[in-house]
Amino acid sequence: MGRPAVSISSVDPVLVEADEAVPDDYHLQDQIGFILRKANQRHLAIFAARISDLTPPQFAALAKLHEVGETSQNQLGTLIAMDAATVKGVIDRLKARGLVDYGKHEADKRLLMVKLTADGFAMIERLIPLAAQITLETLAPLTAREIGTLMRLLGKIA
Amino acid sequence: MGRPAVSISSVDPVLVEADEAVPDDYHLQDQIGFILRKANQRHLAIFAARISDLTPPQFAALAKLHEVGETSQNQLGTLIAMDAATVKGVIDRLKARGLVDYGKHEADKRLLMVKLTADGFAMIERLIPLAAQITLETLAPLTAREIGTLMRLLGKIA
DNA sequence: TCAAATTCATTCGTATGCAAATGATATCAA
DNA sequence: TTGATATCATTTGCATACGAATGAATTTGA
Numbered sequence: 001m002g003r004p005a006v007s008i009s010s011v012d013p014v015l016v017e018a019d020e021a022v023p024d025d026y027h028l029q030d031q032i033g034f035i036l037r038k039a040n041q042r043h044l045a046i047f048a049a050r051i052s053d054l055t056p057p058q059f060a061a062l063a064k065l066h067e068v069g070e071t072s073q074n075q076l077g078t079l080i081a082m083d084a085a086t087v088k089g090v091i092d093r094l095k096a097r098g099l100v101d102y103g104k105h106e107a108d109k110r111l112l113m114v115k116l117t118a119d120g121f122a123m124i125e126r127l128i129p130l131a132a133q134i135t136l137e138t139l140a141p142l143t144a145r146e147i148g149t150l151m152r153l154l155g156k157i158a
Numbered sequence: 159m160g161r162p163a164v165s166i167s168s169v170d171p172v173l174v175e176a177d178e179a180v181p182d183d184y185h186l187q188d189q190i191g192f193i194l195r196k197a198n199q200r201h202l203a204i205f206a207a208r209i210s211d212l213t214p215p216q217f218a219a220l221a222k223l224h225e226v227g228e229t230s231q232n233q234l235g236t237l238i239a240m241d242a243a244t245v246k247g248v249i250d251r252l253k254a255r256g257l258v259d260y261g262k263h264e265a266d267k268r269l270l271m272v273k274l275t276a277d278g279f280a281m282i283e284r285l286i287p288l289a290a291q292i293t294l295e296t297l298a299p300l301t302a303r304e305i306g307t308l309m310r311l312l313g314k315i316a
Numbered sequence: 317t318c319a320a321a322t323t324c325a326t327t328c329g330t331a332t333g334c335a336a337a338t339g340a341t342a343t344c345a346a
Numbered sequence: 347t348t349g350a351t352a353t354c355a356t357t358t359g360c361a362t363a364c365g366a367a368t369g370a371a372t373t374t375g376a
Contacts, residue, residue, distance in 0.1 A: 026286050028221050028238065031293050033201045033214060035309065038239050038316035040194045044363090047191065056191060057332065063186050074354055080186065081196050084355065086333050093331080110341050110354045128184050135189050141314040150311040151193065156299040157308075158196035202333090215362065232324055242325065244363050251361080268324045268371050 032157075043138045050134050051127055057082065057090050059131065062099060062116065062124040070115040072105065099123055190315075201296045208292050209285055215240065215248050217289065220257060220274065220282040228273040230263065257281055 028034050047056050054062070060080045065071070068079065077087035091114055094100040099120035105111035116124065139147050186192050205214050212220070218238045223229070226237065235245035249272055252258040257278035263269035274282065297305050 026221075026290055027225065028218055030309075031289070032296050032309070032312075033198075033205065033293065034218065034239075035312045035316050036194065036198045036201060037214075039312050040191075040198055041239060041363095042316060043191045043194060048364095055331065056195075060186055060192065063184075067185065072354080081192075081199060082332090083334055085335085085357080086331095088356070089332070108342070108354090112355065131189070132184055135191065138190050138315060142311060146311055146314075149307060150315075151188075151190070153300060153304055153308040153311075154190075154193045154197050156304075157296060158193050158200060199333095206334095213361065230324080240362090241364055243327080243365085244361095246326070247362070266324090266372070270325065 043134075046137050047134050050130050050137075053123070054127065057086070058094055059124075059127060061087070061090050061094060062120055063128065063131070065100065065114065065116045066121065066124045066128075070113050072111040073102065073114050074111070076114055094120070201292075204295050205292050208288050208295075211281070212285065215244070216252055217282075217285060219245070219248050219252060220278055221286065221289070223258065223272065223274045224279065224282045224286075228271050230269040231260070231272050232269070234272055252278070 044056060047059075051059065057080075060082075061076060064076060064079050071079070073087055073091055074084060076082075076091075077084055080087070082090065091100060091102065095102060098117055100114055101117050102112050102114040105113050139150075142150060202214060205217075209217065215238075218240075219234060222234060222237050229237070231245055231249055232242060234240075234249070235242055238245070240248065249258060249260065253260060256275055258272055259275050260270050260272040263271050297308075300308060
């Protein structure tokens with residue numbers, strides 16, 4: 001809609017100049033934000049197909065607790081890039097399912113210390129191999145060399 | 159937690175072997191899903207800093223309507239990679255703000271045809287240059303060559 | 317032609333995701 | 347020591363996201 005589909009060469013250069021505020025070359029499909037969102041969507045679909053037990057954020061929380069042991073809810077949020085309000089919801093749902101447990105820190109009563117339960121530990125140990133497969137499947141369209149490149153470049157803008 | 163932080167060389171090889179179900183080398187930070195999520199987070203933060211008027215999904219809807227003109231709500235969802243339930247919410251909020259308008263298709267009464275209002279048209283024409291800047295800022299850590307590579311590889315897994 | 321299958325939109329329920337405000341606790345600094 | 351500042355967790359409000367179920371309208375195929 002924005003404008004008729006004409007080639008630059010067929011248009012008066014002065015008019016092209018005057019219209020530059022809305023470039024012809026802005027297409028949603030070519031924007032990094034849109035492509036990131038689509039790549040993420042595909043990854044989430046692969047995740048859901050292989051792990052129906054947990055959502056990706058829930059998996060991330062359990063995996064990180066498995067990695068670092070008991071931590072404060074806030075610190076956990078920092079480690080998995082989740083803000084305080086979001087991590088609270090995730091942890092509460094995991095607690096409701098008996099996968100994590102938490103309690104106040106004795107010395108610093110501001111801290112809510114979170115840890116895996118035995119069930120949570122068993123669950124994450126079972127799921128980590130599946131998660132590794134999810135990573136592989138997500139990257140399956142790429143060669144080993146391309147995977148390295150993509151991870152390196154994505155890391156730069158993350 | 160999962161296991162003590164010891165170097166492989168200090169561990170009985172047989173024990174290492176027996177423990178392979180939960181590889182030492184699974185780290186959330188290195189998974190494509192986690193990196194994609196973080197890259198997306200950074201992009202969204204840049205977007206919010208430059209465009210406070212609209213959310214990214216709202217912008218996407220207006221930008222696509224600007225590109226293709228009047229379309230059905232469902233078709234719009236396909237074009238911007240949004241499912242029917244989600245796009246409905248986005249369009250309803252845009253309609254409430256007078257940026258889009260919609261009505262039943264005369265021939266095919268299943269279709270809800272959506273289009274920009276004059277206000278919506280003016281708004282998106284004003285914002286598209288800002289969106290182009292957002293794209294640039296998101297990609298600022300990369301060279302021109304790296305940008306091309308990243309877009310190509312991301313496109314493969316999107 | 318007409319019953320079955322499809323398509324489109326809507327609604328419901330659940331789960332992020334984040335800004336902003338609030339209260340409790342801890343730390344810092346004069 | 348104590349008032350200002352900072353940190354942590356919680357709550358609220360709004361906006362995606364998406365699976366699943368539902369109803370209306372259209373298309374298809376025997």
